Amino acid sequence: MDGAHDMGGVAWSGPVQPEPDEPVFHARWERRAFALTMAMAMPGGWNIDMSRFAREDRPPTEYLSKSYYQIWLAGLERLMLERDLIASDEIEAGKPLHPAKPVAKTLTPDHVAAVLHRGGPTERDATSAALFAAGDRVRARVIHPPTHTRLPQYIRGHTGIVERVLGCHVFPDSNATGAGENPQWLYTVTFDGRELWGEASDPSLKVSVDAWEPYLEPV
Amino acid sequence: MGQYSLPGGDASTSTEFFAYPHLMTGHDHDHHHDHDHSELSETELRVRALETILTEKGYIDPAALDLLIETYETKVGPRNGARVVARAWADPEYRARLLKDATPAISELGYAGRQGEQIVAVENTSALHNMVVCTLCSCYPWPVLGLPPVWYKSAPYRSKAVKDPRGVLRDFGFELPEGTNIRVWDSTAEIRYLVLPVRPDGTEGWSEERLADLVTRDSMIGTGLPKQPHEVA
Numbered sequence: 001m002d003g004a005h006d007m008g009g010v011a012w013s014g015p016v017q018p019e020p021d022e023p024v025f026h027a028r029w030e031r032r033a034f035a036l037t038m039a040m041a042m043p044g045g046w047n048i049d050m051s052r053f054a055r056e057d058r059p060p061t062e063y064l065s066k067s068y069y070q071i072w073l074a075g076l077e078r079l080m081l082e083r084d085l086i087a088s089d090e091i092e093a094g095k096p097l098h099p100a101k102p103v104a105k106t107l108t109p110d111h112v113a114a115v116l117h118r119g120g121p122t123e124r125d126a127t128s129a130a131l132f133a134a135g136d137r138v139r140a141r142v143i144h145p146p147t148h149t150r151l152p153q154y155i156r157g158h159t160g161i162v163e164r165v166l167g168c169h170v171f172p173d174s175n176a177t178g179a180g181e182n183p184q185w186l187y188t189v190t191f192d193g194r195e196l197w198g199e200a201s202d203p204s205l206k207v208s209v210d211a212w213e214p215y216l217e218p219v
Numbered sequence: 220m221g222q223y224s225l226p227g228g229d230a231s232t233s234t235e236f237f238a239y240p241h242l243m244t245g246h247d248h249d250h251h252h253d254h255d256h257s258e259l260s261e262t263e264l265r266v267r268a269l270e271t272i273l274t275e276k277g278y279i280d281p282a283a284l285d286l287l288i289e290t291y292e293t294k295v296g297p298r299n300g301a302r303v304v305a306r307a308w309a310d311p312e313y314r315a316r317l318l319k320d321a322t323p324a325i326s327e328l329g330y331a332g333r334q335g336e337q338i339v340a341v342e343n344t345s346a347l348h349n350m351v352v353c354t355l356c357s358c359y360p361w362p363v364l365g366l367p368p369v370w371y372k373s374a375p376y377r378s379k380a381v382k383d384p385r386g387v388l389r390d391f392g393f394e395l396p397e398g399t400n401i402r403v404w405d406s407t408a409e410i411r412y413l414v415l416p417v418r419p420d421g422t423e424g425w426s427e428e429r430l431a432d433l434v435t436r437d438s439m440i441g442t443g444l445p446k447q448p449h450e451v452a
Binding site: 190 | 262263264265266267268269270271272273275276277278279280282283284285286287288290291292295296331332333334335336337339354355356357365366368369370372373374375376377378379380381382383384385387390391399400401402403404405406407408409410437442
């Protein structure tokens with residue numbers, strides 16, 4: 001979706017403000033919101049692309065005014081509400097009002113290290129040959145999916161060079177909607193700064209983006 | 220308080236960096252309430268309520284939450300990445316393995332998994348400076364760097380890095396030399412990027428442990444440089 005989360009190159013940037021000696025979390029609730037999100041993925045049964053969409057699919061004013069972990073929290077609530085794991089009256093009441101929904105698995109302390117170490121690899125066996133090879137010129141398609149996509153707006157319509165073929169990976173655009181993993185070839189595509197931002201751009205700049213085959217067309 | 224000043228430990232600071240520039244001048248919601256914390260309390264209460272509901276429904280085990288937090292506060296952080304970089308500086312064969320296929324090379328040191336399932340290492344030289352961003356959210360190589368800092372997730376960084384990375388470096392206080400090219404890696408898929416910074420001069424013969432002390436988190440994102448030998452004494 002074209003949303004406020006897709007920030008590459010937008011004009012309202014302002015200075016980056018690093019925080020000296022920044023703590024990992026800035027409040028107790030951030031710790032718990034982070035851990036709740038991590039722990040609920042297993043009983044909740046959603047995937048990372050569904051999580052990302054639940055966070056980004058909200059009005060720009062909301063996306064831009066909430067803090068990072070407030071967005072995580074809002075995304076988590078949405079994922080749970082959509083699946084009837086909780087109900088909004090329970091959040092308001094601060095306690096369970098309805099029976100729990102049976103869940104397949106919960107995350108227990110003895111499994112935390114193994115679950116983190118395993119992660120969620122996205123590479124899959126290829127079922128077709130890759131359309132592009134390193135060195136090929138490709139154009140990012142001009143498409144505006146209303147659902148989740150990882151094709152940033154700032155490269156759409158622009159031409160770059162395939163730099164690496166990264167294997168076949170779970171396709172977020174399908175995975176986010178529940179339509180399945182639908183693995184697609186993934187490429188690192190490198191764009192000249194002037195191609196993206198015009199002649200006034202830094203001539204020494206190149207930008208590399210990882211793009212799935214359906215995002216690209218031959219030039 | 221200056222417009223970007225950071226009251227130590229104030230829970231409102233994370234919001235400040237995320238919002239629009241006009242919201243970033245101290246006018247954003249939480250920040251406005253520095254003295255009554257009403258909205259913060261609301262968020263805090265909501266998180267507590269959720270945890271209670273989810274625990275009582277049997278979906279979560281609070282002890283697993285404690286362990287997740289402890290892991291990312293004390294075990295998984297940029298010290299891991301610093302060890303990888305230090306080894307690459309000290310051992311040319313390791314460096315070659317890291318640049319060829321970083322995931323198994325990093326795994327040799329025991330770092331792998333969540334948000335680092337597939338890692339690519341990119342090498343800085345005097346001719347090329349690399350910088351890593353995620354313009355779409357906050358993708359970051361957790362096993363080697365831990366959880367991302369607030370600025371990495373902020374609108375200013377995510378918008379500016381792909382368009383004006385030299386300007387970003389100026390925000391971090393340094394000027395990239397004219398003759399150095401710049402390459403920005405936008406983490407749009409599940410590949411995570413780790414910058415291998417240039418080894419500082421004057422460190423010949425240093426042990427990996429001493430070298431690791433020079434490696435800053437920002438130098439592995441590409442928004443900073445390693446410390447100089449005199450800075451670690």
